[in-house]
Amino acid sequence: MIIKQFEYKPLSHYSYAIISDGKMAVIDPERDVSGYYAFAKANNASITAIIETHPHADFVSSHLEIHKETGATIYNSVKTGADYPHEAFDSGNEIKLGNATLKAINTPGHSPDSITIVASQDDQIALFTGDTIFIGDVGRPDLREKAGNLKAKREELAEMMYDTVTNQFSDLPDHAIIYPAHGAGSLCGKSLSDAASSTLGDERKNSWAFQPQSKETFMNTLLDGQPFIPSYFGYNVAINKAGADNLEPSLESISLVEKTKATGLIVDMRDEATFKKGHLEGSINIQAVSDTSKFETWLGAIVKPQEDFTLVIDTAENKDKLLQRISKIGYEKQLREVITLSTDNLSQTPQLDVEHFKNNLDAYTIVDIRNQSEINEGKIFEKALEHPLNELRDTASDIPVNQPIVVHCAGGYRSAAGSSIVQDILKNATVYDLSEAVKEFQD
Structure with a gap:
């Protein structure tokens, strides 16, 4: 059983491929499918399954696109209420993947419809925990009060998480490897480690969530001090429940022009020094000048879902990369146009002494x-x-x-x-x- 972890650093997102005997499953895929297709080709494997651990809030998944293009079956909890073609994957269900077996465990807490995938072959056991178990932490329980097929109050989900951590992993061995959907920097938890994986035994020893404690203590710790919820989170849950449109057709119609003015909401992704020297009046400077900057998170926190905006970019050569980044949170449909600036009639920002x-x-x-x-x-x-x-x-x-x-x-x-x-x-x-x-x- 071959396991490949894919990382998208700006959103601290991990997705996975599992290959056994020429068959491949993809777990919690990001919007860009190219990495999964390349990995399948390099290993002479065919993609036969896509598994969603839950409807993600912080990124748009490509599960429906992969299904359309490969014929692979999508699996998720029946509690998701998914609007796309799928098969139920809950406790008691299993998938044969070559010589490997993939079993589902219902592990509510981050969301009511969360599952963990137990993949095994010979002595290998891997747990794909989605947003349930992170390294050093567990998923936040406050994202489904207003979004998703099943809504639940944070206190209800915190209590579910206590039961999940206390009971749902008790029959699994210490050597089982945990592969979460996020690492440090994600807003889906508050104290995530920067480690990309761990073992169940190490989490039992080291994670606060696995230590003996009362339900009240667990719930209070989990609920206290969670980070803010970006405005796009509920929007992405809805997109993922329905299944996103194929990516490339969504981006093809977005044009690039040079302009000296624009109206409405303007997002300028250039570095702050360049922005301060000259920008369109009223622009918001959300920088995307490094491949690890939190551009997507702050775009989705500042610009509301379905709010139209114009994007100012630094060079025409960066257009495709920026469109890809915007698409990670499903905001490409809100983008009116992409522009580069001439040097005329630009506003400047004063420098502080x-x-x-x-x-x-x-x-x-x-x-x-x-x-x-x-x-x-x-x-x-x-x-x-x-x-x-x-x-x-x-x-x-x-x-x-x-x-x-x-x-x-x-x-x-x-x-x-x-x-x-x-x-x-x-x-x-x-x-x-x-x-x-x-x-x-x-x-």
């Missing part, structure tokens, strides 16, 4: 746009106003404008977006981005 700011903090209105969970752990500036970035488009109008405004986050990436949002909403205010200089004010 950091030394003056250091010595005259009371002369500025300081805005902290970190996540609420970060703010709760301690402020960097005692008098800073709290306006988390995911809420900022709705709350920025409440920021006083009687003195210059300085926007900060924890490291500089998010404040580029935050300061551009504040400048757009408070058009006559003087707005500065503290950027990476925030590190000079931290212990």
Whole structure:
């Protein structure tokens, strides 16, 4: 049994392929199918099964596209209420994959319809736990109060997770390898390790969730301090329940032009230094200048589902890569056009005199746009106003404008977006981005 882990770093997402005797199963596939097809071809295997551990909230899955193009059967829990062709895969069900056997265990907690896949062949046992068991943590229980076929309150799901962790893995051996759907950086949990896999024995020893504790203690720990929920999460659950459109046809009609102006919501993906030197008035600077930047997460947190926007890119050569990234969260249908900028009639962002700011903090209105969970752990500036970035488009109008405004986050990436949002909403205010200089004010 050959197991291949695929990683999409911006969303901290892991997907998988299992091959046995020329047959291949794909688990929790990302939107771009090319990696799975290439792996199947390299191993002279045919894709016969696609398995969804649950309807994902943080990315769009390609399960329906793979089914259409290969004829492979899609498997998921009957509780999903999937609208695409599929077969039920719940406790008691199994799939023969060459010489391997894949069994399902219902493991609710992150969602009511979550399953874990137990893959075995000879002495190999692998657990594909989706968003149920992460390395060092378990999936958050608060994403299905408003989305999905089965809705459940966070307290109900936290109680389900306690039962899952306490009972559903008890018959499995310590040497079983755990392969989760996410690693550190994902918003589907709060304390994920950066390890890509573990063993069930190590998690029993080291993960807080497997330690002996009361149900009340477990639930309180799980519910406390979860990160914010981006606005696109419920939207992606709905897409994945229905099955996404094939990717390439979805991107073909999106044009690229050079412009000096645009109307409506504008997202500029260029690096902050270039953006500050010249950008279209009203643009939001969500940077996508590295292959690991959290562009998708912040695009989906700042721009609402089905809200049209124009994308400004740095070079024409990057168009396809950026469209691929936008498609990871299903936002390609909201994209009106992709543009590059001429150098005419562009707005500039003023540069903060950091030394003056250091010595005259009371002369500025300081805005902290970190996540609420970060703010709760301690402020960097005692008098800073709290306006988390995911809420900022709705709350920025409440920021006083009687003195210059300085926007900060924890490291500089998010404040580029935050300061551009504040400048757009408070058009006559003087707005500065503290950027990476925030590190000079931290212990």
